[in-house]
Amino acid sequence: MYGKIHEIVAIFGVLVTGASGYAATHCVQQLLASGYLVRGTVRSLKNPEKVQPLRVLKFAQERLELVEADLEKADSWPKAVDSCDYVFHVASPIQLVSDGNAIKVAVDGTLNVLEACAKCHTVKKVVLTSSMAAIKYGRETTDKVLTEDDWSNVNGKGINEYQKSKTLAEKAAWDFVKSIPEGDNQFKLTCLNPGFIVGPLLTDVQGASVTLIKRVLNHEIPGLPMLYFSMIDVRDFAKANILAMENPKTDGERIILGYNEDHNLRDVADFLDKEFGPQGYNIPKRKLPYFLLWIASFFNATVKDALPMIGVKEKISNAKARDLLQIEFTHPEKSLVDMGYSLIEKGIVPKKGGYKPRTHL
Template sequence: MSELVLVTGATGYLAAHCVQQLLQQNYKVRGTVRSLGNESKLKPLRSLDKASELLELVEIDLGDTIEKWTRVVSGCDYILHVASPFPIVADDSVIQVAVRGTLVVMEAANKCYGVKKVVLTSSCAAINEGHADENKVFTEGDWTDIDSPKVRSYPKSKTLAEKAAWDFVKNMETGNKFSLTCLNPTLIVGPLITVDQGASVSIIKRFMSGAMPALPYLQMAFVDVRDVAKCHILAMKAKQSDGKRILVTQTPSLWFKDVAEILRKEFGQFNYPIPKYMCPYLFLWIYSFIDKESKEILDRVNRHIKFDNSQAQAMLGLEFRQIDESLIEMGHSLIDNEILPRRNGYEERNNNNQK
């Protein structure tokens, strides 16, 4: 009998890829969704190969009771806790949602003796924010300093949620003593299965829609969504990852001008308004008064983003995809899913999400 894996937030960008890869490997999957009434949102999951035999969707929210979550977790062998808010512009409300959502899943796993392991989707934002030396190479041993005035609400939410999970496991004295692995991906890109428009989609959409009139001197680390999903499943099964944090990222990081050049080579011929010119800090600072997303990145301008991904490679044997291809596939996916308009001369490209 195949094992049952709970995937929280199953219609999300990353979670949908986790569901797809689990089904491909013949796991039974129980996916949580906020509503079973939105069939258009659920259709991409129900259309996945083997979904009719192996996929069950259940309606529950991170704010629901521990009793309800215990019923959902009951019978599961593993939990991939992927669901968590990731707005580009966040306020402190995301902290409570992230921490409470993480703890309710931990508590439910502690009550259900069949659960062997929880894999928690954390973030690099729980690692490299608020440090005196922002340009050093960051590893899993680093933690974001939430007391730094530079650290905004989203990094605080991911840091506090991950710490709450580790504290919960450390202090378990009774009940089901499951294992925990936390994954810390950088910005996730690549093709879409669902049309969930989280931060990753919003950022690449801005590159291609004209919403980014010029390029800030901003560097980011990227990772392909399929690699992150694969890492969840590898960590789920790998005993050596128990009790570990794992940075999940391709290296080196890319400047926004590099991202724009990659996208322009592919989509410029179709007249997508991908920015060409750099934005001086003064102009960005002025623009931030009318654009909240620009304000969010002011502290990150001219930072060199460096991560050590050797643990993911050594412990899980993961080989990361090249990000230029991931970005191109994501651009096509945004157009094919009508998140971006189809311009004259554009021909649909068949993204193969199953690789």
């Protein structure tokens, strides 16, 4: 297979966009460990916080090249994509409460990458990170088990800008691939729809999931709203990208990634408390009543966006992932405990007097 280190080829195997991100760094790590030549994009090579964790990965010196590219700068992508066999488009706006620009950046950024791929005749396949946010929101709540055939309703009640951005960006990707002109590169597309990504960190960059778990461990939230979500271990996410890339049966498919059971924030707190409570961490356990959240929503944009999701539990099927990728998903308790130790060891969460470090995650 092209890009494997045992073959003498003068091309890069896989481009990973947004390579310094929480999930993308795991993709880079696993690609390198699997023998691929990797090129990763970052917005600035002059930012050591973003670049250094990638440079110290095993095999990075031999097989990793970092280049600058920005989702909002279309002219930065042809050079980034040049000579690559595969592209993992992982980079995306990740804020749960948008600054008003999330839809434009997500859609335009996705199209900028795909347009470059359509002009680069070495690219065989793009694996695009979408989200369960493109499947489960703005809909009437029913007992129906949601699958890859379902889409979020961007005009539906309670859907927020982040959820719209993920939905519209994925739809734009499918529409683009269907309309690639004859003569341009007709690459294959697979879209992955992960749930809430959790698990250990390879960087110190704090995204949405890191911030949430840090706040729970630090008792920085007064209580637990009944938010339900499906979770996926970040290591499973990276593995799924590689399996989707390598398996032609995934061409043209959407694939839900996540443990086959929704959990709420109380479950998250219970998992963390079981492990870290005896070590001196005061994990919040009190359920926040809806009326308090409703009042807070008038003053806090984060709460306002989350309010329509309180108490809503959807049924999601991961059958396609288990069938096509032959992957069994890690239980969220293990992912969250591993994440907790990672946050403490990196100093993102302070060590308590009773803390007992583990030798491995």
